[in-house]
Structures are given as C-alpha cells and as structure tokens.
Amino acid sequence: MSAHPPAWHPDPTGRHEHRYWDGANWTDHVSDRGIQGTDPVQPASGMDALDRAMVIGNEGDPNRIREQIHGDERGRRYRSANIGEAGFQGGGTIFTEPILVVNQKAKLIELNNQYSVFDQHGQQIAAVNQVGQSAAKKVLRLVSSLDQYMTHKLEITDRAGRVALRLVRPAKLVKSKVVVTDGNDQEIGRIVQDNVFGKIHFTLEANGQPVGSIHAENWRAWNFNIQDAAGQEVARITKTFEGFAKTMFTTADNYVVQIHRALPQPLNALVVAAALTVDTALKQDARGLG
Secondary structure, three states: OOOOEEEEEEEEOOOOOHHHHHHHHOOEEEEEEEEEEEEEOOOOOOOOHHHHHOOOOOOOOHHHHHHOOOHHHOOOOOOOOOOOOOOOOOOOOOOOEEEEEEOOOOOOOOOEEEEEOOOOOOOOEEEEEEEEOOOHHHHHHHHHOOOHHHHHHEEEEEOOEEEEEEEEEEOOOOOOOOEEOOOOOEEEEEEEEEEEEEEEEEEEEEEEEEEEEEEEEEOOOEEEEEEEEOOOOOEEEEEEOOHHHHHHHOOOOOOEEEEEOOOOOOOOHHHHHHHHHHHOOOOOOOOOOO
C-alpha cells in the first residue's frame, strides 16, 4: 500500500465499508453508506483491530478453527478437513503458513463477498474484500444471479492493512479466468478454467506458461487438489460444513487449505490466490456448486 496515494479503501478491520488510507497508514476516518465518521484503527480495549473484527460471529473462534481443521471431538457437528500435523513451520503470513482457514462472513443476504483468513492457531492473518461494485450490481445480486457473469474484484490485505494480492475475475459467459496481481498491480499469473462439464479443472499460468493445476475431486467441486507442473500434489482445498442453521439461512462458505511444502514463486502466490478465489470463480445458482 505504500505505493498508493491517499484514498478510501475497504476497511481492513471489517467494521466499516471504507477506511481512509493517507498514503502511509490507515487513519481513524471511516465511511458507511456515504456517511463519514471516526473509529480508531486500534480499539480502545487494546485489542488488535483485526482480532476484534475476527470475533464477530463464530468465524474466528479458535475452537471453531480447530474443529474445521481436525474435526469435532464432541460429535463432529462440522465436516472438517481432517488435517494432521502441518508439513512445515509457518511464518505468520498467507504466503508462509502451511494451513489457511478461509471463512466467509455469514450474511443473510450476500451483496459483497468478504472472507477472513486464519492460521491453524485461529489468528487472523488476512482479510479478503470484494471491491469496485456499483449500486446497480448490488441490486442484481439481490434480485437475480446475473452477477455471476460480471467482473469481480477482490483485494487481500494483511494484518497491517497492506494489499498483498489483487484478484480480478473478468466478465464471463461460461468459463472463468482470474488475473492475479501483487500489491503494486504487477501481474503474477492467471487461474484459467479448462472445462465446464464434469470435474472442474483449472490451469495455473505465469508468463503464459503452465506452472500448476487445480483439480476438483467431485462434481460439486467441494474439494480440490492442487498440483505443480510435474503433476505432484502440493496443496489441497477442502470445503468444511459450517453447521445446518448456517447452511440453511446464510450464504457463507468455509474452506481449509493445506500446503504440503514450501513452494517457489510464482506457484506459491498462485496457490494462495486459488484458495482465496475458487468460490468466486465457481459461484453458481445452486448452493454448494461453487
């Protein structure tokens, strides 16, 4: 974000629609539905801003995170990823953690995609926000499913509010494509859908060359394995069941991502981007297909 001029951006704390970036730091100036106000980036309680946003609902409950990863010992109320020990030591960012838990913010009506990203210990390490939506597009989301054919843009910010990745899924008719750039808008690569029928398959491309691929393991595209160019599995995406009530009455989707080993760039960034955009790329009318 240091290369970006002062401007309003999606609030990285998740508490407001927008927060003002002064060119060097996030300020206390916020905006909701065009009405400006102030809210300290660091809450008065001393709790980290992202930590406070994290505990709204149960998306960031450390016990819930553990259940998503390992299962629920009290009766398996949730479908978990059943992951054992991590393959390598994490470094505290989306690019260095072996396990990422991606939880969509639960809403009765989903007009703006928002996700929180946690490490295996339940610490929030990033936020994902959909940006650039017009009022007309939000109306379409409310009354129809036509927005699935339109352009979608996501920004991934770290705990300090810096943009780590930008993901753009251009307007589509049938197949999806996601352009992945870094915080300075330099293209890293692309995630390109290869087929429509059967088990969905994507190619990870960098400089026009394949560096990996994503393979759905069932027709509903709930679980994916990610392979490098040699066909070796390097990561796995598992959708976790969020509980009956949440499934029936909200639009939230939750995923656990396991990266088996430290990966070279640009494959590493594309694997992370795939985990954070696979739901948007495959969003369909029927719940569970995306």
